[in-house]
Amino acid sequence: MLLCIFTANACMDLPFDPDQCQPGLSVDCVIFGFHENDLKVLLLKLLQGNEWALPGGFVFLDENLDRAAIRVLHERTGLEKIFLQQFHAFGQVERSPVTHAARLVQEHSLHPGLQSWFEQRFITIGYYALVEYSQVEKPQPDYFSETCAWFPVRGLPHLMLDHQAIIERALQTVRFQLKYQPIGLNLLPEKFTMPELQALYETLLDQKLDRRNFQRKMLSYDVLIRTGEFRQGGAHKAPVLYAFDPVNYEQALRNGFRSVW
Amino acid sequence: MLLCIFTANACMDLPFDPDQCQPGLSVDCVIFGFHENDLKVLLLKLLQGNEWALPGGFVFLDENLDRAAIRVLHERTGLEKIFLQQFHAFGQVERSPVTHAARLVQEHSLHPGLQSWFEQRFITIGYYALVEYSQVEKPQPDYFSETCAWFPVRGLPHLMLDHQAIIERALQTVRFQLKYQPIGLNLLPEKFTMPELQALYETLLDQKLDRRNFQRKMLSYDVLIRTGEFRQGGAHKAPVLYAFDPVNYEQALRNGFRSVW
DNA sequence: GCAAAAGTGTTAACTGTACACCCATGT
DNA sequence: ACATGGGTGTACAGTTAACACTTTTGC
Numbered sequence: 359m360l361l362c363i364f365t366a367n368a369c370m371d372l373p374f375d376p377d378q379c380q381p382g383l384s385v386d387c388v389i390f391g392f393h394e395n396d397l398k399v400l401l402l403k404l405l406q407g408n409e410w411a412l413p414g415g416f417v418f419l420d421e422n423l424d425r426a427a428i429r430v431l432h433e434r435t436g437l438e439k440i441f442l443q444q445f446h447a448f449g450q451v452e453r454s455p456v457t458h459a460a461r462l463v464q465e466h467s468l469h470p471g472l473q474s475w476f477e478q479r480f481i482t483i484g485y486y487a488l489v490e491y492s493q494v495e496k497p498q499p500d501y502f503s504e505t506c507a508w509f510p511v512r513g514l515p516h517l518m519l520d521h522q523a524i525i526e527r528a529l530q531t532v533r534f535q536l537k538y539q540p541i542g543l544n545l546l547p548e549k550f551t552m553p554e555l556q557a558l559y560e561t562l563l564d565q566k567l568d569r570r571n572f573q574r575k576m577l578s579y580d581v582l583i584r585t586g587e588f589r590q591g592g593a594h595k596a597p598v599l600y601a602f603d604p605v606n607y608e609q610a611l612r613n614g615f616r617s618v619w
Numbered sequence: 620m621l622l623c624i625f626t627a628n629a630c631m632d633l634p635f636d637p638d639q640c641q642p643g644l645s646v647d648c649v650i651f652g653f654h655e656n657d658l659k660v661l662l663l664k665l666l667q668g669n670e671w672a673l674p675g676g677f678v679f680l681d682e683n684l685d686r687a688a689i690r691v692l693h694e695r696t697g698l699e700k701i702f703l704q705q706f707h708a709f710g711q712v713e714r715s716p717v718t719h720a721a722r723l724v725q726e727h728s729l730h731p732g733l734q735s736w737f738e739q740r741f742i743t744i745g746y747y748a749l750v751e752y753s754q755v756e757k758p759q760p761d762y763f764s765e766t767c768a769w770f771p772v773r774g775l776p777h778l779m780l781d782h783q784a785i786i787e788r789a790l791q792t793v794r795f796q797l798k799y800q801p802i803g804l805n806l807l808p809e810k811f812t813m814p815e816l817q818a819l820y821e822t823l824l825d826q827k828l829d830r831r832n833f834q835r836k837m838l839s840y841d842v843l844i845r846t847g848e849f850r851q852g853g854a855h856k857a858p859v860l861y862a863f864d865p866v867n868y869e870q871a872l873r874n875g876f877r878s879v880w
Numbered sequence: 881g882c883a884a885a886a887g888t889g890t891t892a893a894c895t896g897t898a899c900a901c902c903c904a905t906g907t
Numbered sequence: 908a909c910a911t912g913g914g915t916g917t918a919c920a921g922t923t924a925a926c927a928c929t930t931t932t933g934c
Binding site: 829831832839856 | 924925932933934
């Protein structure tokens with residue numbers, strides 16, 4: 359069977375060689391972007407079908423798991439060196455129904471030579487990324503999809519398989535992290551204002567925060583550097599521009615903000 | 620190749636049928652127990668060899684990932700319905716060197732019919748469990764091992780592959796959780812005293828805590844029930860026995876102790 | 881009675897919350 | 908001038924940390 363796929367690939371120019379991939383394993387990336395006070399997720403529209411899916415991919419046999427996730431992210435967004443975190447392995451049997459591959463082939467969304475590969479039972483490792491929306495100029499669809507676009511997390515289209523649940527879980531993880539670890543690096547431009555950072559927190563938490571207390575608490579975490587510059591051109595008083603202190607940020611990521619005991 | 624293993628299994632009575640397992644995937648359980656103010660981990664000693672390993676296993680094709688972890692835990696400890704949490708997927712290429720299986724066969728630790736199965740590149744999903752030491756009467760070795768025993772986390776033997784790193788990561792996760800979520804259910808007997816709970820925290824954190832402040836803070840989390848009974852027979856004043864409130868405990872697990880924002 | 885372990889209480893320092901006030905900018 | 912967004916300050920409430928005192932038990 360494996361040999362058969364390999365032969366198929368040799369003559370049909372498939373996008374990847376299943377024989378070179380870890381069987382039954384995939385990575386899926388929940389790529390969050392922040393734009394116009396709205397949290398967005400990057401999704402792919404499958405060829406021919408009406409379903410959308412998370413950017414994902416397979417893991418080459420000689421490729422580290424994290425590397426595979428970074429590769430997927432890079433192929434879709436062109437970004438490198440961004441914050442990418444594994445958050446959960448999804449391994450329910452029901453998440454990869456055998457009928458799924460046949461349907462995709464029928465709808466001409468999938469090359470028949472890959473049907474058996476897609477009929478495997480898959481476990482997927484979920485990663486989430488926080489990227490700066492404006493830096494992603496042209497999201498690239500992959501071999502299986504026709505469009506790549508941002509969607510607000512509160513207005514997602516119909517998603518393939520359990521991808522809705524994967525996004526939910528990623529959001530939950532991000533919200534939890536928000537309480538105890540710093541967040542915002544890679545999700546905001548290099549220099550940003552305190553109100554912009556606050557807007558990010560308010561969006562993620564879905565909750566209004568007090569401007570003045572937010573500023574004080576944020577500064578007390580000691581992960582921000584006041585650049586001395588200001589955001590000019592706004593309609594009102596020019597706000598101070600901050601940047602993250604990479605060293606302290608990293609440390610806070612590891613240890614958490616508070617030593618409760 | 621797969622057919623070959625299947626045939627082998629049919630005539631050689633192997634402990635599992637590789638054809639019925641998710642290829643290249645395993646689960647490993649870091650089972651923590653608490654005894655004599657010491658945090659222990661349950662390990663298996665491989666047949667013939669001098670190496671120890673985490674209790675682990677493979678995932679049947681029709682078995683949920685979590686189920687597989689629960690099964691492994693149950694087979695080793697006899698315990699059911701215990702707190703088991705997935706914490707990380709380990710997917711470095713280097714973690715499963717191809718030479719490993721050959722060496723095991725050479726040392727007669729592994730049946731030659733399984734060599735090719737073990738030569739795959741494996742991704743393992745790490746789970747950690749917190750169990751009550753005394754409830755595990757007789758830890759059971761599996762097909763590949765001769766002994767099953769507890770080791771103090773500060774005195775581990777030489778471990779197979781990257782199992783040392785897996786334990787480290789599990790410990791780190793538990794310590795982080797300790798700050799923000801309740802812990803101790805399943806790790807302590809049903810009824811326990813405040814000093815016992817404190818000893819658990821001190822062991823996990825590797826740090827002395829103030830007895831009086833600990834008690835107050837712990838009670839403020841509202842996850843403890845004062846049973847009204849006392850631990851008799853000690854050399855000194857009989858301490859109050861507490862139990863966890865299952866409902867509040869569950870809730871605190873989900874939401875964390877503090878709403879920081 | 882004493883030492884050691886356990887329960888309860890007090891106070892001062894710190895942290896968080898809810899505001900008030902002032903400054904800069906475009907209309 | 909004034910509406911609006913932004914920076915800084917203050918006072919009160921709540922929480923935490925440090926430490927004292929009392930109770931119980933075995934020797």
